[in-house]
Amino acid sequence: MLIDGKDSDQIAADDRGLLYGDGLFETLAVHSGEPQLWTQHMARLARGCVRLGIEPPSVDLLQAEARALCAGSARAVLKIIVTRGSGGRGYRPPAPALPRRILSLHPWPDHPAHWPQQGVNVRLCDTPLGANPRLAGLKHLNRLEQVLARAEWDDPDIAEGLMLDAAGGLVEGTMSNLFLVQGGRLRTPALEQCGVAGVMRGHVLALAEQGGIACEVTALGLADLRSADELFVCNSVIGIWPVRRVQGMEFMPGSVTRRLQQAIGDAVDA
Numbered sequence: 001m002l003i004d005g006k007d008s009d010q011i012a013a014d015d016r017g018l019l020y021g022d023g024l025f026e027t028l029a030v031h032s033g034e035p036q037l038w039t040q041h042m043a044r045l046a047r048g049c050v051r052l053g054i055e056p057p058s059v060d061l062l063q064a065e066a067r068a069l070c071a072g073s074a075r076a077v078l079k080i081i082v083t084r085g086s087g088g089r090g091y092r093p094p095a096p097a098l099p100r101r102i103l104s105l106h107p108w109p110d111h112p113a114h115w116p117q118q119g120v121n122v123r124l125c126d127t128p129l130g131a132n133p134r135l136a137g138l139k140h141l142n143r144l145e146q147v148l149a150r151a152e153w154d155d156p157d158i159a160e161g162l163m164l165d166a167a168g169g170l171v172e173g174t175m176s177n178l179f180l181v182q183g184g185r186l187r188t189p190a191l192e193q194c195g196v197a198g199v200m201r202g203h204v205l206a207l208a209e210q211g212g213i214a215c216e217v218t219a220l221g222l223a224d225l226r227s228a229d230e231l232f233v234c235n236s237v238i239g240i241w242p243v244r245r246v247q248g249m250e251f252m253p254g255s256v257t258r259r260l261q262q263a264i265g266d267a268v269d270a
């Protein structure tokens, strides 16, 4: 683990990331020593820093540290955290603040290898997502909603939980974004009130547009699930998992899902 470039796993107890979740993070797939979708992750981190008023770390510095940490890793997960740094008691951001960067490398998760091919079972979570346009889209460090939602089940056959906003609108998974296909059209929930604007979500939308698949970012509800032909969840580490079952509804991984899996380079065994 690198903290401000130094090999360490000790963090100051007055770090505002710990005290208030005052910071941001990125989780990147690493293949053959190379962090994937680097530019997109750095762009989201930069947008988050602007929104929170945190001085962004130098991307060159982050890249040098990431490369050093990932060197020699065939497959791993790189986590980059940027906090506002240390501060005194109280919410008021310190001035000047000295942001802190924490880079850590983790083993590749051991999800069943057949999930990308055969699809996964998901559930609907009871924990709602609160609306806050100032935080919507960011990958900030306040993740208690996801922690509570993920604690709702421990059945290993359920791969993910879908989360709704307080009005019952579909938003995303606990650790992923949600797409559905209706009549050949790719649709994903708008994230203006809540949710994380996933890097993989953006990548999927860009690839779909390039491939001539009509896309729509819009409000979606449970009725849309019922009328969907295909459903999938995605993030930067899992890629795309087709959804097979949710709330008694059954789906088959369809041609749009397969095309997008191929486009992002998922290993889909026949």
Ligand SMILES: Cc1ncc(COP(=O)(O)O)c(C=O)c1O
Pocket: 027, 146, 172, 173, 174, 175, 176, 177, 195, 196, 197, 198, 199, 200, 201, 234, 235, 236, 237
């Ligand atoms: C709540 C939430 N939504 C969406 C995502 C997907 O984000 P990304 O595609 O950047 O991995 C994640 C990733 O961990 C997440 O935690």
